[in-house]
Amino acid sequence: MQDIVGKRGWYFIFSALVIIPGLLSMILSPGWITGDSGLKAGIDFTSGSVMNVSFSNPDIDEEDIQARMSELGHDEALIQRIGGNSFFIRTVVLEEAVGDAPSERESIERGLEEFLGLERDRVEFDTVSPIVAQETVRTAFYALAAASVFILFFVWYAFRRVPKAHRYGVSAILALVHDLLIILGIFSILGRVINLEVNSMFIVGLLIVAGYSVNDTIVVFDRIRENVSRHPDRDLAPMVNLSIMESMGRSLNTSITTLVVLSAMLFIGGNSIRELLLVLAVGAVAGTYSSIFVASQFLVMWDRGEVGRFFRRRSTAAATTLIHLIGR
Numbered sequence: 001m002q003d004i005v006g007k008r009g010w011y012f013i014f015s016a017l018v019i020i021p022g023l024l025s026m027i028l029s030p031g032w033i034t035g036d037s038g039l040k041a042g043i044d045f046t047s048g049s050v051m052n053v054s055f056s057n058p059d060i061d062e063e064d065i066q067a068r069m070s071e072l073g074h075d076e077a078l079i080q081r082i083g084g085n086s087f088f089i090r091t092v093v094l095e096e097a098v099g100d101a102p103s104e105r106e107s108i109e110r111g112l113e114e115f116l117g118l119e120r121d122r123v124e125f126d127t128v129s130p131i132v133a134q135e136t137v138r139t140a141f142y143a144l145a146a147a148s149v150f151i152l153f154f155v156w157y158a159f160r161r162v163p164k165a166h167r168y169g170v171s172a173i174l175a176l177v178h179d180l181l182i183i184l185g186i187f188s189i190l191g192r193v194i195n196l197e198v199n200s201m202f203i204v205g206l207l208i209v210a211g212y213s214v215n216d217t218i219v220v221f222d223r224i225r226e227n228v229s230r231h232p233d234r235d236l237a238p239m240v241n242l243s244i245m246e247s248m249g250r251s252l253n254t255s256i257t258t259l260v261v262l263s264a265m266l267f268i269g270g271n272s273i274r275e276l277l278l279v280l281a282v283g284a285v286a287g288t289y290s291s292i293f294v295a296s297q298f299l300v301m302w303d304r305g306e307v308g309r310f311f312r313r314r315s316t317a318a319a320t321t322l323i324h325l326i327g328r
Contacts, residue, residue, distance in 0.1 A: 004293070005241040005300055011293040015178060022185010025192060039184065040191030042199035045137050049094040049105070052124040054086045057117040064116060065089065072111045080195070093127055140203040144180075147207055148173055151214050158218070162225050167302050172217045175295035179213045179286040180206060186282055198275060205279025212258075212280075213287035216251055217295045223247045224296065236303045240296050248292060255288040 026039065062079040065087060069077040078090040094104035102110075105125060112118035128136075156169035183206065190196040223243035231239060262281045266274070300306075 002245065003241060004244050005237050005297065008293070008297040008300065011297060015182075015290075015294060019178070019181050019185055022182065022188055025185060025188040039188050040195060040197045042197035042202075045140075045198065047093050047128055049091050049125070049127040051089040051091075051105075051108075052082065052086065053089060053112065054084075054119045054122045055112075055117050056085075056119055058085055060085060060087075060116055062087070065112070068112060068115055069108070072108055074108070078195075136200060140200075143203065143207060144210070147210050148176065151176065151210065155214070155218065155221070159221065159225060162228060167299055168221050171295045171298040171302070172214050172221070174298055175217050175290040176210055176213050178290045178294050179209060179283060182286045183209065183279055183282050187279075190278075196275070196278075201273060201276040202279055205276045205283065208280060209283030209287060212283060213290060216254070216287050216291035219251060220244060220247050220291050220296050224299070237300050240300050244292055244296055251288050251291060255284050258284045 062081060065079045066077065069075070069079070069089070069091075074091050076092060078088075080088040082088050091108075094108070097103040097106070109118060109120055109123060113120055152169045152173050154169075155172045156166050159165040159168040162168065187196065187198055187202070191198070220243060223246055224240055227239045227243050228236070259281060262277050262284065266277045266281070
């Protein structure tokens with residue numbers, strides 16, 4: 001039988017190689033300095049107006065629209081083609097009509113229709129105010145925090161008959177944090193590379209991934225519980241290794257079938273759910289990996305006291321360094 005537990009150090013190194021670039025992308029983001037998340041926020045998390053428009057002229061491109069928007073006083077406009085002669089236009093919050101003066105939306109539509117052939121009957125428009133955007137961010141944070149706390153206590157209660165059941169709950173949360181960091185990092189990088197924005201569907205995806213990841217982890221933990229109950233006198237590490245081998249096939253089959261469906265939806269689905277599908281696809285891969293190679297390894301490390309020794313070494317090294325600096 002393959003010794004998966006014995007190679008746990010390599011799994012953590014691989015996770016670090018995946019997570020660190022994303023963390024650097026978020027930390028080095030200009031928005032991080034001003035308190036933003038390091039992700040390219042969509043209209044749901046900022047404030048602004050968005051328009052989905054189509055043009056009768058087949059030769060229109062982003063540069064033509066950008067030039068016309070600048071002439072209309074909106075240099076900040078973000079233009080993106082979404083297929084054919086359809087484009088996505090994002091601006092600051094457009095002002096409503098005042099007196100006899102037309103609204104900014106009306107002025108933009110007239111300007112684009114006159115010079116570029118905008119089809120005004122196919123315009124889709126939406127606006128999010130700063131207050132709504134701030135409330136969305138706050139609600140998203142509370143939702144993720146509440147879900148994490150609920151998962152911790154649920155796993156703890158579900159494994160209450162296993163010795164030191166709290167370790168299962170904490171390990172599940174650590175694996176979940178591992179998965180979320182991977183998703184956040186990848187989306188931060190994609191935001192830099194292809195201007196991929198995160199919106200409310202991104203938060204929905206994170207919550208779904210939280211459930212998916214924990215479900216996958218519980219499958220492995222449940223097999224560990226059965227094997228530990230059968231052989232209470234044996235060391236935990238071989239029981240974890242045996243449980244992983246017994247449940248790996250199920251976890252991989254579930255992930256593969258999930259990814260096939262998500263891939264099909266990504267190719268044939270609309271742009272409105274693209275972020276959600278990407279989050280789920282990345283989360284399915286990360287969740288399967290963490291349930292096998294991260295969450296269960298935390299249990300072994302904790303059982304062998306490796307976590308405590310790690311932090312004691314770090315504390316001793318920090319204290320030695322501080323004493324050395326004071327001595328100078």
